[in-house]
Amino acid sequence: MVLTEEERxxxxxxxxxxxxxxxxxxxxxxxxxYKKKLIKQQLEMQTLETEHQxxxxxxxxxxxxxxxxRFAEDLHDEVGAMLSTAKLNIARIERSADKKAAELAxxxxxxxxxxxxxxxxxxxxxxxSTLEKLGFIEAIKELCNSVNKxxxxxxxxxxxxxxxxxxxxxxxxxxxxxxxxxxxxxKHANATEIxxxxxxxxxxxxxxxxxxxxxxxxxxxxxxxxxxxxxxSRINMIxxxxxxxxxxxKGTTAKITIxxx
Amino acid sequence: xxxxxxxxxxxxxxxxxxxxxVTISLYNFSYLTKGLKTxxxxxxxxxxxxxxxxxxxxxIDNNLPALHVFTLIxxxxxxxxxxxxxxxxxxxxxxxxxTLLVSVFIVINSIYIQNIFSFNTNARAIENVVFIIYPLAxxxxxxxxxxxxxxxxxxxxxxxxxxxxxxxxxxxIFIFSxxxxxxxxxxxxxxxxxxxGFFNMLxxxxxxxxxxYSRKKNAY
Numbered sequence: 001m002v003l004t005e006e007e008r009x010x011x012x013x014x015x016x017x018x019x020x021x022x023x024x025x026x027x028x029x030x031x032x033x034y035k036k037k038l039i040k041q042q043l044e045m046q047t048l049e050t051e052h053q054x055x056x057x058x059x060x061x062x063x064x065x066x067x068x069x070r071f072a073e074d075l076h077d078e079v080g081a082m083l084s085t086a087k088l089n090i091a092r093i094e095r096s097a098d099k100k101a102a103e104l105a106x107x108x109x110x111x112x113x114x115x116x117x118x119x120x121x122x123x124x125x126x127x128x129s130t131l132e133k134l135g136f137i138e139a140i141k142e143l144c145n146s147v148n149k150x151x152x153x154x155x156x157x158x159x160x161x162x163x164x165x166x167x168x169x170x171x172x173x174x175x176x177x178x179x180x181x182x183x184x185x186x187k188h189a190n191a192t193e194i195x196x197x198x199x200x201x202x203x204x205x206x207x208x209x210x211x212x213x214x215x216x217x218x219x220x221x222x223x224x225x226x227x228x229x230x231x232x233s234r235i236n237m238i239x240x241x242x243x244x245x246x247x248x249x250k251g252t253t254a255k256i257t258i259x260x261x
Numbered sequence: 262x263x264x265x266x267x268x269x270x271x272x273x274x275x276x277x278x279x280x281x282x283v284t285i286s287l288y289n290f291s292y293l294t295k296g297l298k299t300x301x302x303x304x305x306x307x308x309x310x311x312x313x314x315x316x317x318x319x320x321i322d323n324n325l326p327a328l329h330v331f332t333l334i335x336x337x338x339x340x341x342x343x344x345x346x347x348x349x350x351x352x353x354x355x356x357x358x359x360t361l362l363v364s365v366f367i368v369i370n371s372i373y374i375q376n377i378f379s380f381n382t383n384a385r386a387i388e389n390v391v392f393i394i395y396p397l398a399x400x401x402x403x404x405x406x407x408x409x410x411x412x413x414x415x416x417x418x419x420x421x422x423x424x425x426x427x428x429x430x431x432x433x434i435f436i437f438s439x440x441x442x443x444x445x446x447x448x449x450x451x452x453x454x455x456x457x458g459f460f461n462m463l464x465x466x467x468x469x470x471x472x473x474y475s476r477k478k479n480a481y
Contacts, residue, residue, distance in 0.1 A: 009440060010449050016433035017456055024429045028422055031400050032412060039410060 057233050065172070072127035080119050087112045121146070128175055136171040137163055140178060140196060147182060147194070154193050155182065161200040170258065173234040174207060180231055181209045181254055189213025189252065203261040210253040215246045268451040275458035276311045282468040283308050289476040296345035297416055297475050303338035304468065323378045329371040332381055336388050337364060339424065343395045346417050347402050356395065363387055380442070385435035389428045396425035419471030427464035431457055
């Protein structure tokens with residue numbers, strides 16, 4: 001069959017057009033498939049990286065806790081014991097010395113009492129034994145009591161719903177976060193009141209810490225604040241969610257939510 | 262006869278489907294990026310030319326000079342769409358250089374090389390090749406950056422396919438357009454230009470989809 005010039009032109013144009021159409025279709029399908037593959041690989045790498053970072057973080061925090069425990073025990077067992085012995089010796093000197101020396105001994109005994117109290121407080125902050133023995137609620141109540149005794153801030157704690165004891169890692173993380181936030185309020189906020197509210201149900205725990213202090217610029221602190229990052233790290237480790245609200249002269253509120261279902 | 266009439270109607274009126282993406286672009290104008298706004302200007306220009314050609318068809322024997330002007334403006338505007346949409350500075354510079362060189366060629370071709378009353382096949386062919394390269398470069402840049410997670414919601418994804426499809430599939434038609442008009446019978450001409458019209462309509466539909474997603478993308 002001999003094709004005419006016209007037929008040859010027609011076939012060439014139509015088959016060229018059809019060929020280009022198939023080529024474009026192939027390119028688009030390849031592009032979509034390849035991109036999906038690349039995205040999947042990227043997500044897998046990101047997941048691995050996140051898991052690795054989390055493991056590192058867990059290691060760092062565990063090491064931190066181990067060091068704190070060791071330090072607290074050394075402080076209590078060694079330094080605390082030696083100070084108590086020194087206090088006894090001073091008491092003996094106070095009883096047997098002359099008037100001037102006795103006055104000096106009394107003053108020294110008072111300083112030693114102060115040092116022993118501070119050492120005990122530091123050791124307690126480092127190793128909250130109440131947390132381990134009696135649980136989160138009692139540890140927070142004790143924290144509030146010690147804040148109320150030693151400063152002009154009024155710290156209060158409220159429990160809404162029935163709290164069920166959680167894994168020690170969760171309780172310790174929550175306790176450290178409360179500790180950090182209370183310390184921030186004491187050091188920087190110029191607050192007169194700190195409210196800690198714990199809301200519990202069968203599905204989640206919600207912990208809210210609020211102070212009526214001077215507030216701060218959240219964006220500025222997020223860039224430079226190690227304390228805030230530490231808090232976020234601890235909450236991430238226990239799969240919790242942290243919401244932070246602060247405005248200048250309007251106080252600060254931190255809300256932590258943990259799913260326990 | 263009925264089939265011929267149908268083909269003729271599609272050929273004559275297919276370009277008016279540009280009203281669809283024009284309407285969507287006007288509706289979403291405030292959400293459009295610089296690249297998509299430039300595409301919109303191309304669509305408004307296309308619609309204007311279509312209307313003018315339809316209005317003055319009876320009075321003008323050969324309106325191919327309009328195609329020469331249309332080719333230049335189309336080339337400049339679509340090139341700028343890619344200039345604004347691609348993030349890579351290297352590719353941007355390349356686009357600018359190619360746009361400049363090819364624009365000069367289009368003008369020279371219309372004035373000195375090909376008759377202004379015939380199809381500007383040289384210019385259309387080069388334009389087609391460039392508008393195959395630009396979409397491929399855009400796809401390459403998306404693969405390299407990996408910033409877009411949901412392709413189907415990305416406006417430029419649809420617009421890029423539209424341009425690649427239209428200019429690739431019409432490459433042979435545009436290269437041989439003068440031969441097609443002169444050598445093919447009326448019926449075969451109808452089929453060829455129907456195929457061109459079909460891909461033109463497909464391009465406008467894909468433009469419409471892309472412009473529709475511009476609101477969804479920038480609203481979140």
